[in-house]
Structure formats: C-alpha cells, structure tokens
Amino acid sequence: MTTLAPVRTRTRVGLPVLLLGTAVLYLWGLGASGWANAYYSAAAQAGAMDWQALLFGSTDPANSITIDKTPASVWVMGLSARLFGVSSWSILVPQALMGVAAVWLLYAAVRRVAGEAAGLLAGVVLALTPVAVLMFRFNNPDALLVLLLVAGAYAVTRATETASWRWLALAGVCVGFAFLTKMLQAFLVLPAFGAAYLLAAPTALRSRLAHLAAAAGAVVVSGGWWILLVELWPGERPYIGGSQQDSVLELTVGYNGLGRLTGEEVGSVGPGSWGRTGWWRLLGDEMGGQVAWLLPAAVVLGTAAVWLTRGQPRTDPTRAALVLWGGWLLVTALVFSYMNGIIHAYYTVALVPAIGALVGVGAMSLWRSRFDPLAGAVLAGAVAISSILAYVLLTDTALRILVLVGGLAAAALLLPTDLPDRARKGVAGLAAVMVLLGPASWSVATAATPHTGAIPAAGPATAGPGSGGPGGTAGPGGGMGGLLDAPTPGAELVALLRDDDGYTWAAATVGSNNAAGYQLAGGAAVMAVGGFNGTDPSPTLTEFQALVHSGRIHYFIGDAGMSSTSSGGSDAGAQIADWVAQTYPAATVDGVTVYDLGA
Structure with a gap:
C-alpha cells in the first residue's frame, strides 16, 4: 500500500493542476482579441440569427454564401451565441474549453500505455506549445479539429487494448466530424490509426480487418451525411464558398483538397505565394517558433522508444502507441513540409498532440532504462538538441542564454551512470524545466497579446514576421478592411x-x-x-x-x-x-x- 501512495498523490494533484493551469492560460484576458477572426465570428452571428445559416455555415443570416470550410466549428460557436448572446466571449470561450479537453484526453491516452508521469508530460507539452495557446484562444476551426483528432486517438488506444470494434467505430466518428470541421486535413491521421490497430489489436487478422472496415464506414457516415444533404438539398440554399461551381464536392477535392498539395487552387491568391517547400519548413522562421521547440526531441525519443520495444509481443501497447502517434506526426509533417498550396503557420497545431505524446512516452520509456549508458545518452541528446533549438528561436537574450546553459548542463549530468538516483531525478527535473521554459515564455506572451485577422501567429509582440511573431494583430481604426482583415466602421x-x-x-x-x-x-x-x-x-x-x-x-x-x-x-x-x-x-x-x- 505504501508504494502506491505517491502515485495516487500525483494522480490527485498532477492532473487537476495541469487542467487548471491550462484553463487559466487559455481563458486569461480572452476578450482582448475582440472578434478574433471576424470571418468565422460573422458566421457564428449568422447562425445565432437563422437556423439554416447555422446548418450550412453561412456568412450572413440571409444565406448568400457559406464559409469555405465544412461548418462544424461554426455549429459550436453559433449555438454558444444563441445561448449566451453574440459576443467575443461566447465565440472564443468554446475554443478555450476545447483546449482544456484536448489536454485531458491526451493525458488519458498516454497514461494508459506509459503511466502517470508520461501522461502529465504529454499534456504539459500540448498546453505550453505556443501555436496551441494561439489556436485555443482563437476561433479558427483548428481548435475543434485538434480536439476531435485527440479524441479519436484516445478511442483507438482503447480499441487496441481489447480489440473493441465499438471503440474503433467511435474513433471513426471522431474523424468524420473532424472532416466536417476542416475537410481532408482530418484524414491525415487515418494511416496511423489503422496501422496501430492492425499491428497490435489482440485478435485474428481477419477480425482486425473487419473492424477497420467498420470504422471506415463510421468515418463515411459521420462525415458524409452533411455532404449528401448539401448536394441533394431540394430548395434554395447558400452558395458554397470557395468553389467555382457551387459544389461542396468541388470544394472538398479541389480548393481544400488536392489544390492544397499542388498549389493549383482556383480562386486563390495564386501559386507560388506560400514559401519554399522542404523538410526544413517546420524549423524555419515562419513555423519554428510556433511548433518546433520539441519536434526534434519527439523524433529522437520516439525512435529510441520503438527500439526498446524490440522483442516484445505483437500486442505490446507501448509500441502500438508509438506507431499511432509517430505515424500521426510523420504523415502530417510530410504533408505540411511539401504542400505547395495555401498553408499558414498556425496549421502546425495539428502536430502538437503527436509531439506531446511522443515526448511523454519516449522520455518515460528511456527513463526506466536510465542506468543504461545508451538510454542516458539519448535522453541527454534530446535535451541538448531542444536547448540549442530554443536558443535559436528565443528573442530574449537573457532567457535564451539561461535555457542554453541550463539545458546543456542538465544534458551533461544525465550522461554519468554512477550518479545517485535521487540526484539523477533532480537533474531530470532541471532538464524538463529548461526544455519547457522557451515554449512556456512564448505561450505566456501569446496569451498576453490580442490577435485578430485571418492569419494570426504565436509569440512575443516584439517578434517580427521573420521570427514567427504575432501576425494579423490589428489596432484601432476604421475604413475598409481587405482580404485578410475586417474593417471597424464608424x-x-x-x-x-x-x-x-x-x-x-x-x-x-x-x-x-x-x-x-x-x-x-x-x-x-x-x-x-x-x-x-x-x-x-x-x-x-x-x-x-x-x-x-x-x-x-x-x-x-x-x-x-x-x-x-x-x-x-x-x-x-x-x-x-x-x-x-x-x-x-x-x-x-x-x-x-x-x-x-x-x-
């Protein structure tokens, strides 16, 4: 009984502290952003005024034209506005609560396979990554997208434990509604979800394939009913925004589908406007400060943890989790790195749950083998890489030196195998603080900065466009708006x-x-x-x-x-x-x- 007491204490204290801290960070001063993205706020206002506008995601209550996405995120905001009145808070608070729920679900999914500490670490990484703070305090569809995908990953984790087709079907429903939030981007996780279940579910191959087929059907039904409704609507309906032929199928496959990969998006601002492609894009000036802080560490720790599972049974839950989250990260990162069409830095919020999970599972897997020189060297390498990257990304001179020196010192102290275990735990705590201090500082700065417009960015207000600092932050003024900003009429x-x-x-x-x-x-x-x-x-x-x-x-x-x-x-x-x-x-x-x- 005495050996379980510390674990229970951490369970009682750690998770509430994590969720309360996340809620404070995501809700603090939320109203300062006003309407945030006025494009979606106007659609929420329209949905609060007219039920047909809510159903289709119209940008005005007279139903002229819809937003250029599927409307699930507008449903949430529109219903909130109906209940509490149209205001900045009624539109933005749902996104903040989605962020708290996503952190909780990620914690729960990781905890099931790697323990309490791993779950808490994964949740902290998600909560403190700057682009996550940005998007869970904003009203773009990405907040709901991330929540639904994390919920789907949790359902796959549960399904893989017992070969449950019901849990797997629930995962399919989550992905289907994620499609109704941001269309084909939701499907980037499907290869990882399918691979994890096919690899590790404790049942015969025929049953695994049948369960995956049922889950695919759940995706089609939960995501396809709205598409069918729009295409077969018998009376007048709003024009489908973003399409040239008033077709949601055209929008799905073209402007928001293959066009994002090829850059051939009819009606967009034109090809060649979205920067150079390549594996370095996620680490570069535009996206690095948003998401890259622990991205290399996630790759290193996740790969090492997979190596540690060699020789384990096919149904090993740790390896299944690494396949799930590693596949999520790999597919999404490759698409974001090489797509030629419209891409904004805030899209990278879709990478954050996978980064958090791989850091949590990988770090704790290696920590359990910490007296192995190779495991210690990998842990030290991950800390050193993260500290160096933070030094590059940070703009505050004193903080970047502290993170670099403290992180490298912690990495060096993780190497000796004769270090007493109590001291080693202290070093691990120091390492965690150092690698999280950089993104945490940017996250606090993000929460303290109002964000409006169509293309927001996380980071301190002093960071310029080249360093990933805030974008789309409008000051007072009147007159016309434009393509990306709404006007403030007199x-x-x-x-x-x-x-x-x-x-x-x-x-x-x-x-x-x-x-x-x-x-x-x-x-x-x-x-x-x-x-x-x-x-x-x-x-x-x-x-x-x-x-x-x-x-x-x-x-x-x-x-x-x-x-x-x-x-x-x-x-x-x-x-x-x-x-x-x-x-x-x-x-x-x-x-x-x-x-x-x-x-």
Whole structure:
C-alpha cells in the first residue's frame, strides 16, 4: 500500500493542476482579441440569427454564401451565441474549453500505455506549445479539429487494448466530424490509426480487418451525411464558398483538397505565394517558433522508444502507441513540409498532440532504462538538441542564454551512470524545466497579446514576421478592411446599416472579411460578394442586378484590397463593383465610399 501512495498523490494533484493551469492560460484576458477572426465570428452571428445559416455555415443570416470550410466549428460557436448572446466571449470561450479537453484526453491516452508521469508530460507539452495557446484562444476551426483528432486517438488506444470494434467505430466518428470541421486535413491521421490497430489489436487478422472496415464506414457516415444533404438539398440554399461551381464536392477535392498539395487552387491568391517547400519548413522562421521547440526531441525519443520495444509481443501497447502517434506526426509533417498550396503557420497545431505524446512516452520509456549508458545518452541528446533549438528561436537574450546553459548542463549530468538516483531525478527535473521554459515564455506572451485577422501567429509582440511573431494583430481604426482583415466602421456607417427598411441585406461588399466587419458592427445581414477571396461567382452580375432591382439590397460599400483572379477565379465581384460605381452616385460616410442602391 505504501508504494502506491505517491502515485495516487500525483494522480490527485498532477492532473487537476495541469487542467487548471491550462484553463487559466487559455481563458486569461480572452476578450482582448475582440472578434478574433471576424470571418468565422460573422458566421457564428449568422447562425445565432437563422437556423439554416447555422446548418450550412453561412456568412450572413440571409444565406448568400457559406464559409469555405465544412461548418462544424461554426455549429459550436453559433449555438454558444444563441445561448449566451453574440459576443467575443461566447465565440472564443468554446475554443478555450476545447483546449482544456484536448489536454485531458491526451493525458488519458498516454497514461494508459506509459503511466502517470508520461501522461502529465504529454499534456504539459500540448498546453505550453505556443501555436496551441494561439489556436485555443482563437476561433479558427483548428481548435475543434485538434480536439476531435485527440479524441479519436484516445478511442483507438482503447480499441487496441481489447480489440473493441465499438471503440474503433467511435474513433471513426471522431474523424468524420473532424472532416466536417476542416475537410481532408482530418484524414491525415487515418494511416496511423489503422496501422496501430492492425499491428497490435489482440485478435485474428481477419477480425482486425473487419473492424477497420467498420470504422471506415463510421468515418463515411459521420462525415458524409452533411455532404449528401448539401448536394441533394431540394430548395434554395447558400452558395458554397470557395468553389467555382457551387459544389461542396468541388470544394472538398479541389480548393481544400488536392489544390492544397499542388498549389493549383482556383480562386486563390495564386501559386507560388506560400514559401519554399522542404523538410526544413517546420524549423524555419515562419513555423519554428510556433511548433518546433520539441519536434526534434519527439523524433529522437520516439525512435529510441520503438527500439526498446524490440522483442516484445505483437500486442505490446507501448509500441502500438508509438506507431499511432509517430505515424500521426510523420504523415502530417510530410504533408505540411511539401504542400505547395495555401498553408499558414498556425496549421502546425495539428502536430502538437503527436509531439506531446511522443515526448511523454519516449522520455518515460528511456527513463526506466536510465542506468543504461545508451538510454542516458539519448535522453541527454534530446535535451541538448531542444536547448540549442530554443536558443535559436528565443528573442530574449537573457532567457535564451539561461535555457542554453541550463539545458546543456542538465544534458551533461544525465550522461554519468554512477550518479545517485535521487540526484539523477533532480537533474531530470532541471532538464524538463529548461526544455519547457522557451515554449512556456512564448505561450505566456501569446496569451498576453490580442490577435485578430485571418492569419494570426504565436509569440512575443516584439517578434517580427521573420521570427514567427504575432501576425494579423490589428489596432484601432476604421475604413475598409481587405482580404485578410475586417474593417471597424464608424458610428455614422453603423447607423446606416442598422436602418433596416425591410431589405434582405443591409449592404453588400466585395470579400467576406469586409462584409464580416460591417455585419458584426451593424447586426444586420451583409452580403459577401465573391466570398473570402472575392473570386467566387456568387452572385453573378445578372443575379446581383436582379436582387437590387427587386429591392433586396440597400447599400453597396466600395471594395478595396481584394485579390486578383490570376488563379482562374471569377471576376464577378469586380464586375459588380464596376456596375455599381457606374450606375449609382457615390457618397462618403466615415471615410468609406457608399452607394445607396435603393435611391
């Protein structure tokens, strides 16, 4: 009984402290970011006002056009806004709570195969990686995506223990709803999920294959019902944003599918805009500070832990976990490193659960063999690599020197095999502090910095774009927004938008971010002509003219900052803007050009 007491104490104390600390970090000062990504906030506002807008993920309550993703994340935010009112907190708090839940599920999954300490270490790594702090304090779909994928990995872990087809089917449901959150990116974990179960589930090969087939069916049903509903919808529905043919299948396979790999995304800002590809991309200036802190350590520790499982039975749970999380990391990292289409640094949040799990499982596997010189050398190497990388990524001179010197000292002290075990445990604690101090400092800085716009980035406010510092952080101001930022309209323009007069749309403007800023301020439907990039054929000039002549659109707000159609997208938005300018007199309201289409 006495030998179990310390473990139980850690269980009672460690997990609550981890979850409470994560909640404080993710909720602290959350309202400072305002609407965060106004594009998704406007969709949540629309969903709170109209049930059909919620179902389809429309950007306005009059259902002109949808977001350019599947809408599961909007469902969560829209329901929250319906319950608690449309506000920054009602939209952002669900993401923060998703982060706490993801940390708990990762802890639970790792603990089942590697013990309490490994689970806590994995959870801490997830909680303190800067890009995770960023995205769990933001309203992009990535927060829900990560939660669902971690839930799927937990279900696979449970399924692999007892060859449970029910747990495996639940994993399939999680991936299916992850698809409804961010489309094909959700499927990057499927090879790892399938390989882990096929390798280690304690049942015959035929049964394992049958269970995997059932899980694949669960993925199709849970992710495909919405696609089928959209394609077969009998009446009017909003245009599918991001597509050129009003097709969710086109959006899935093209703009958000193969186009992300090849760079041939019709209607995007054009090829060649996303930087050089290669294995170094995740360690470079743009993405390194977001996610790379413990990425090399995860690879080293995970590989070494696999070596330690040699000779174990096929059903060894540790090896199964390493296949699951290692496969997740490998496939996702390769895709992110070599994709030629749209990619932003915050996408790397999808790597963080796998990094945390591999660090937790790998470190504890090697720690149990710590008196083996080779195991000690690998642990020391992982600490040294992480310390050197932190020195490169950090911008604070004093902190980077502390992390480098402290980390290298801890790595050196892990090498001697004759060090007393009590001292060795103290060194291990020092090593953990040193390797986590860098990402923790960036995480605190991230939480202390408001983030708005379409392309946020984690890190201290002093870090420039080349060092992975915050991006998309807008200050006060008015006037037009643009492709990536929403406008902050003045009081006179807001008053115009709130003067309903029975119009279906209070206004129309080119680009979803422009429309989002006006809609959130005015509380009335604003049509996003051309969708996010302004290059979707929604509506066409003829359709827009018909809506104007039937008295359904009150104002048109002049466009600015929209992308070109060099990637083959529609120029309907530009045609509409030209027609309005040639047909209606212009007025200036709060520095913005406004056309009264009802004059």
